[in-house]
Every structure is written in C-alpha cells, then in structure tokens.
Amino acid sequence: MKIRPFDKSDADYARYVEIANANYPDHPYSVDETRHEDETWNYARYDAARWMAELENDGSNTTIGYGELRHRTGEFHPQKFWIDVYVHPDFQRRGYGDAIYCFVVDQLNQRNAKEAQTATDEPRTEVVGFLQRRGFKELRRVWESRLDVSSFDDSAFSQAEARASQQGITFTTLAHELARDPEGAKRRAHTLHEAINADVPRSGTYTARDYEDWITMLDAPDVLPNGYLIARHGDEWVAESCLWRNTTFPHVL
Numbered sequence: 001m002k003i004r005p006f007d008k009s010d011a012d013y014a015r016y017v018e019i020a021n022a023n024y025p026d027h028p029y030s031v032d033e034t035r036h037e038d039e040t041w042n043y044a045r046y047d048a049a050r051w052m053a054e055l056e057n058d059g060s061n062t063t064i065g066y067g068e069l070r071h072r073t074g075e076f077h078p079q080k081f082w083i084d085v086y087v088h089p090d091f092q093r094r095g096y097g098d099a100i101y102c103f104v105v106d107q108l109n110q111r112n113a114k115e116a117q118t119a120t121d122e123p124r125t126e127v128v129g130f131l132q133r134r135g136f137k138e139l140r141r142v143w144e145s146r147l148d149v150s151s152f153d154d155s156a157f158s159q160a161e162a163r164a165s166q167q168g169i170t171f172t173t174l175a176h177e178l179a180r181d182p183e184g185a186k187r188r189a190h191t192l193h194e195a196i197n198a199d200v201p202r203s204g205t206y207t208a209r210d211y212e213d214w215i216t217m218l219d220a221p222d223v224l225p226n227g228y229l230i231a232r233h234g235d236e237w238v239a240e241s242c243l244w245r246n247t248t249f250p251h252v253l
C-alpha cells in the first residue's frame with residue numbers, strides 16, 4: 001500500500017466522497033461541498049492535510065482509503081487536531097486502516113500535537129473498538145433527531161408565532177435581510193452566530209471565527225438563505241435557526 005498527498009483532482013475528490021459515503025451513507029458528502037470547504041479553508045491560520053491510500057494491481061492504482069487531519073476552527077489550539085481515517089468497506093479488516101492511522105499519527109507527531117479527536121456512530125462497534133484499542137476515550141455524545149415532515153402534526157405549535165409576537169419577537173430570514181442590506185446583514189448574522197456559539201456547551205474552549213472566514217460559509221452549496229431564520233426583538237437580532245440543504249438527498253434538510 002502506498003500513501004500519497006491528496007492531489008485535488010476530480011478523480012481524488014470523487015473517490016474521497018465515495019469512500020466517505022460508503023462508510024456513513026446516512027450522512028453523505030458531495031464533491032461540491034468538499035471542494036468548497038477546501039477552497040475556502042484559511043490555511044494561513046489553520047493546518048489541514050489529506051492523504052490517499054492506494055494499492056497497485058497490474059500496473060494500475062486503486063484508492064482504498066484516506067487519512068486527514070485539521071485544526072478545529074471552533075476550538076482552535078495549535079497542538080490539537082481533528083483526524084479521520086476511512087477505508088472503503090470492500091477493503092476493510094485487512095490492516096489498511098491501521099497503516100493509514102499510523103501514518104496520520106506520525107504526521108501529528110511531526111506537528112508536536114498534544115491531542116487528536118475523531119468521531120463515529122455508536123452502532124459502528126468495529127470502529128469504536130478500533131479507536132479504543134488505540135487509546136481513544138469517549139469525550140461526549142451527540143444525539144441526532146429526524147423528523148418526517150410529511151406525517152408531522154404541527155397543530156400543537158399553531159400559536160407559537162403569535163405567542164412570540166406578544167413578547168415583541170418577529171421573524172425574518174437571512175435572504176430577506178441580504179436583499180435589504182447585503183453587507184450589514186452579513187455582519188449582523190456573524191455577530192449573532194458567534195455570540196450563540198460561545199454559549200454552546202463543548203468539550204474545549206470556544207474560539208470565534210473571524211468575519212472573513214465565517215462569510216465563506218454563505219457561499220457553500222448546502223446553504224439556504226431562505227431557511228436561515230432570524231428572530232428579532234425590535235431592531236435587535238436575538239436568535240437564529242438554520243436549515244441546510246442536503247446536496248445528495250434533495251428531499252432532506
């Protein structure tokens with residue numbers, strides 16, 4: 001097996017997404033989303049690197065997995081990283097994942113890293129075991145909720161907007177505000193988003209994203225300005241709730 005740097009070619013992006021989605025089909029990536037994240041990443045401030053693992057067979061190479069590391073922008077520390085190690089299911093349980101993991105750990109050591117975090121789904125017991133055998137400890141759990149909109153009865157919430165209105169709360173969307181004042185709306189949305197994020201419970205110390213970094217998110221393929229909801233109290237923006245497009249499953253937000 002050979003491990004080489006990710007070359008940002010169409011073929012590498014397509015295979016990277018294919019491997020990721022084969023492992024977690026309920027949480028799919030798209031090439032457009034991945035490209036956007038790479039192209040807007042602030043490499044001057046945050047480290048990020050990705051490598052592809054290949055097998056040579058009869059003169060041709062088959063990409064079977066990848067490893068990557070990156071700083072966590074919301075909990076930035078120069079010696080703390082997020083890592084991912086993925087192997088396509090067709091090539092798992094042959095030692096390739098361990099080889100990629102050891103390569104990534106070597107890259108972490110070259111960066112004098114003091115901590116690495118990653119994540120998996122609880123039902124993926126083989127991945128949990130893989131991580132535990134390499135010294136990873138559970139840090140936190142995140143629960144996912146899914147709503148079947150077609151069968152949802154919203155009658156219990158029919159008066160919710162009226163109750164909010166009685167408290168002086170009105171609602172708008174980022175799309176509406178951008179149409180009125182493009183630059184001002186972006187600035188206010190960034191200020192609100194960072195204030196809310198700073199109050200979210202987390203395992204590390206929160207670090208705010210600069211405005212220039214944050215606004216790149218608004219051009220991402222999965223952003224829905226009409227689904228970016230903002231609550232106002234008078235002229236003050238006080239809350240947000242965001243819906244994101246699933247670029248792989250058009251019927252899912």
